[in-house]
Amino acid sequence: xxxxxxxxxxxxxxxxxxxxxxxxxxxxxxxxxxxxxxxxxxxxxxxxxxxxxxxxxxxxxxxxxxxxxxxxxxxxxxxxxxxxxxxxxxxxxxxxxxxxxxxxxxxxxxxxxxxxx
Amino acid sequence: xxxxxxxxxxxxxxxxxxxxxxxxxxxxxxxxxxxxxxxxxxxxxxxxxxxxxxxxxxxxxxxxxxxxxxxxxxxxxxxxxx
Amino acid sequence: xxxxxxxxxxxxxxxxxxxxxxxxxxxxxxxxxxxxxxxxxxxxxxxxxxxxxxxxxxxxxxxxxxxxxxxxxxxxxxxxxxxxxxxxxxxxxxxxxxxxxxxxxxxxxxxxxxxxxxxxxxxxxxxxxxxxxxxxxxxxxxxxxxxxxxxxxxxxxxxxxxxxxxxxxxxxxxxxxxxxxxxxxxxxxxxxxxxxxxxxxxxxxxxxxxxxxxxxxxxxxxxxxxxxx
Numbered sequence: 001x002x003x004x005x006x007x008x009x010x011x012x013x014x015x016x017x018x019x020x021x022x023x024x025x026x027x028x029x030x031x032x033x034x035x036x037x038x039x040x041x042x043x044x045x046x047x048x049x050x051x052x053x054x055x056x057x058x059x060x061x062x063x064x065x066x067x068x069x070x071x072x073x074x075x076x077x078x079x080x081x082x083x084x085x086x087x088x089x090x091x092x093x094x095x096x097x098x099x100x101x102x103x104x105x106x107x108x109x110x111x112x113x114x115x116x117x
Numbered sequence: 118x119x120x121x122x123x124x125x126x127x128x129x130x131x132x133x134x135x136x137x138x139x140x141x142x143x144x145x146x147x148x149x150x151x152x153x154x155x156x157x158x159x160x161x162x163x164x165x166x167x168x169x170x171x172x173x174x175x176x177x178x179x180x181x182x183x184x185x186x187x188x189x190x191x192x193x194x195x196x197x198x199x
Numbered sequence: 200x201x202x203x204x205x206x207x208x209x210x211x212x213x214x215x216x217x218x219x220x221x222x223x224x225x226x227x228x229x230x231x232x233x234x235x236x237x238x239x240x241x242x243x244x245x246x247x248x249x250x251x252x253x254x255x256x257x258x259x260x261x262x263x264x265x266x267x268x269x270x271x272x273x274x275x276x277x278x279x280x281x282x283x284x285x286x287x288x289x290x291x292x293x294x295x296x297x298x299x300x301x302x303x304x305x306x307x308x309x310x311x312x313x314x315x316x317x318x319x320x321x322x323x324x325x326x327x328x329x330x331x332x333x334x335x336x337x338x339x340x341x342x343x344x345x346x347x348x349x350x351x352x353x354x355x356x357x358x359x360x361x362x363x364x365x366x367x368x369x370x371x372x373x374x375x376x377x378x379x380x381x382x383x384x385x386x387x388x389x390x391x392x393x394x395x396x397x398x399x400x401x402x403x404x405x406x407x408x409x410x411x412x413x414x415x416x417x418x419x420x421x422x423x424x425x426x427x428x
Contacts, residue, residue, distance in 0.1 A: 003120070004160060006221050007127040011134055011153075013214060018138035020206045026143055026189070030150050033181060034134050037157050040173070042220070044166050049227055054165045055238070055250040056325060063242050063392075066250075071165045072227075072234045073250040077259060079169050080251070081266045084329055084412070087176050087184075088273035091419050094188040095280040101192050167325035168251050175333040180416065183340055187423040 004045040011038030025097045025107050029090060036086040040079045047075030119163055130156050143189060151182040246389040247322040247398035255327070256401050260371070260382035267364065267411065274415045281422045295345050303345035310338035318409035322398040328405040332412030339417050343424065351421050356414050363411035370404055 011034055018031030048071055055073040057063055101107055130153050137149035154177025161170035230238065237254055247253040255263055318331025343349060374383035384399035395402070 001123075001164075001226065002221065002224065003123050003127070004164065005224060007123075007130065007160075009214075009217055009221055010127075010131055012217070013210060014131065014134045014138065016213060017206070017210055020209065021203075022138065024143070026185075027138065027146060030137055030146055030185075033150055034137065034153060037153055037173075037177065040169075041157060041160065044161060044164050044169055046224070047166075048164045049229070052165065054167050054325070056167070057242055057248045057250070058323070066238055066242070067230070067235065070238060070250065072230055073237060073254050074234055076166045076169050076251045077254040078262075079166075080172050080255065080329060081262060083169070083172050083176055085266060085269050087181055087416075088270050088419075090181060091184050091423075092273045092276050094184060095277045095423070098188055098191050099280050102195060107192070166251075168249075168327065168330070171325060171330045172333070175330060175337065179337055180333060180340075180420075183337075183420065184423065187420065191423065 001045060001048060001050075005042055008038045008041035008045065011035070011041065023108050023110060025100065025109055026094075028109070029093050029097065032093070033086070033090055036082075040082060040086075043075050043079050043082075047072035123160065123163065126156050126160060147182060147185045147189070150185075151178045154178040154181065242392065245384060245398060245401070246392055247401050248392065249322050249324065249327070251325075252322050252327050252401065252405065253398070256404050257382060257384050263408070264367075264371075264382075267367070267408065270412065270415055271364070274419050277419050278422050294347060299345045303341055307338055307342055310341070311335060314338065314409075314413070318405055319402060320395065321405040321409075322401045323395070328407075328409035329412055331409040332414075333416065335409075335413040336416035336420070340420055343420070351417065353418070353421070356418055356421075360411055360414035360418065363407045363414065367404065367407045367411065370400055370407070374400070 015031045015034035015036075015038060018034065019028050022028055022031065052069055052071045053061060055066075055070040055076070057066055061069050097107070100112070104111060133149045133152050133156075137146045137153070140146045140149070154173060157177065158170045158174040161167075161173060237258060238250060241250055241253045241258075242248065245253045245257055314331045314334035316331075317326040317334060318328045321327030321331070339351075343351070371382040374385075375381045378385045382404070384401050384404065387399040387403070389397065389399050
């Protein structure tokens with residue numbers, strides 16, 4: 001529904017603002033995680049049809065009337081995969097942050113100047 | 118009724134997001150990010166997607182917070198030794 | 200100062216670009232044609248009651264294969280960066296409190312059984328391999344937190360992960376040889392709709408995915424917590 005789409009958009013904007021203005025590397029990774037949550041909310045909210053129920057055929061929904069009573073199952077499948085991949089990428093980013101701290105002793109991204117000309 | 122729930126949860130989520138970005142202490146920021154994922158899993162139930170709600174509750178507010186806290190601990194431990 | 204204005208311009212540009220998504224989006228009234236085919240033909244063709252599971256495992260099975268590959272690459276990357284050769288300093292480790300220890304002794308078998316239940320019944324109830332694997336990984340993390348002197352046997356972990364991944368590919372190739380295509384689940388009997396031993400090879404595939412995801416996440420967490428007090 002539209003309210004949740006707007007909420008997802010607000011989360012994306014807040015996360016993006018956090019990624020662009022913060023200086024601590026761990027704060028940037030937290031901002032990335034917030035952007036992820038916002039994107040998944042938008043994707044699942046697009047597949048929602050009004051007044052319908054979950055796409056599982058048990059006592060509540062029968063096989064014959066499934067076509068008129070269930071929500072779209074495809075966005076749920078895509079978002080399930082995306083959530084797990086988001087966790088894996090966050091863990092990889094954190095291991096980069098640990099290694100950078102070991103080499104330089106600081107977590108401020110303005111101190112990593114080797115690639116600047 | 119569901120509209121009221123969505124509005125209340127939405128306001129709390131946006132407040133937690135702004136808190137997670139602005140706080141000086143990293144520990145509060147990590148816990149706030151975990152709280153956002155937990156409230157998002159309630160919204161997924163309202164949107165009739167129970168598989169996604171289970172996955173988001175387990176991964177978003179469980180394992181992501183744990184991974185962040187382990188990384189923070191490792192950094193602090195290096196700080197104390199060196 | 201210039202940086203702040205630049206950031207503001209980028210954010211306004213993003214907002215303007217994404218605004219039609221919120222304004223002009225009319226909610227759908229009925230299912231799209233692809234979703235209609237999946238919802239109509241899914242239970243009869245594949246025999247699974249959970250439509251999301253049948254989409255993930257068979258109709259979009261190649262996406263799941265790619266996701267398992269991405270998870271493997273990320274776990275390998277974390278292991279590569281955080282590997283510590285040589286002896287770990289076994290300095291004083293504070294033992295955990297009494298509540299945590301007795302609570303874990305009671306809860307850990309229940310959590311394991313719950314995780315196995317979730318991925319065995321993936322085709323009947325909400326759940327499946329990913330959720331079950333994550334629950335099992337959380338249970339093992341609880342064990343790590345409460346008994347601080349345990350070391351996880353990484354040999355068994357890597358063995359479980361590699362064998363599960365190989366078994367997943369083998370089942371896919373078996374589907375190619377014995378049924379209509381790669382990762383087709385109809386080479387096992389479809390059974391009666393709604394019981395545990397139904398939907399062909401879907402419970403088997405999902406169990407292997409669940410074991411693999413659980414073992415990988417435990418590996419990632421184990422790499423991150425080495426040499427800690």
